[in-house]
Structures are given as structure tokens and as C-alpha cells.
Amino acid sequence: MNQEFDDLLELGNFYTLSQKFEEAIKILKRAEKINKMNPELYYNLGMAYEGLNEKDKARDSFRLVLKLNPDYKSAQEHLIKLVEE
Numbered sequence: 001m002n003q004e005f006d007d008l009l010e011l012g013n014f015y016t017l018s019q020k021f022e023e024a025i026k027i028l029k030r031a032e033k034i035n036k037m038n039p040e041l042y043y044n045l046g047m048a049y050e051g052l053n054e055k056d057k058a059r060d061s062f063r064l065v066l067k068l069n070p071d072y073k074s075a076q077e078h079l080i081k082l083v084e085e
Contacts, residue, residue, distance in 0.1 A: 005034040009041060016048045024048040039069040046078060055082055 008031035015024035046061030
């Protein structure tokens with residue numbers, strides 16, 4: 001795995017957990033340039049967009065997660081919640 005990608009993913013997750021959603025998105029977009037095939041990346045992006053109440057972008061991110069990994073339970077749950085709102 002790419003160390004820079006892993007570091008960016010971890011930092012983006014930290015910012016999301018710290019509710020610094022704009023920062024998280026900036027970092028995760030940098031990670032996306034390295035690896036577009038990682039479901040965890042799009043899950044974290046979805047969480048950050050959800051935190052900013054950008055529901056369309058959050059839904060799109062969770063859909064990408066499920067395209068890459070149809071069994072990603074947390075993404076399924078968040079997507080269902082967003083679609084029902």
C-alpha cells in the first residue's frame with residue numbers, strides 16, 4: 001500500500017472525527033488522487049459531507065463505497081438514512 005495515501009486517509013479520518021469537515025475533505029481529495037479504488041476513502045468523504053449537511057455529495061460518496069465493496073455495512077446504513085430523509 002502507498003504510505004502517503006495511508007497517512008492522508010488517517011489524517012482525513014482524524015479531521016472528520018474532530019468535526020473539521022472542510023479540512024477532512026481537502027485531505028481526502030488529495031488521497032483520492034493517489035488511489036480511487038479504496039472504499040474507506042469514500043466512506044470517510046461521505047461522513048465529512050454528511051457532517052456539512054451536503055447530502056447529495058454524501059449519498060454519491062456512499063454509493064461509490066458500495067460500488068467498490070457491496071458488503072460495506074456502515075455505508076449501506078448511512079445511504080439508507082440519507083435516502084429516507
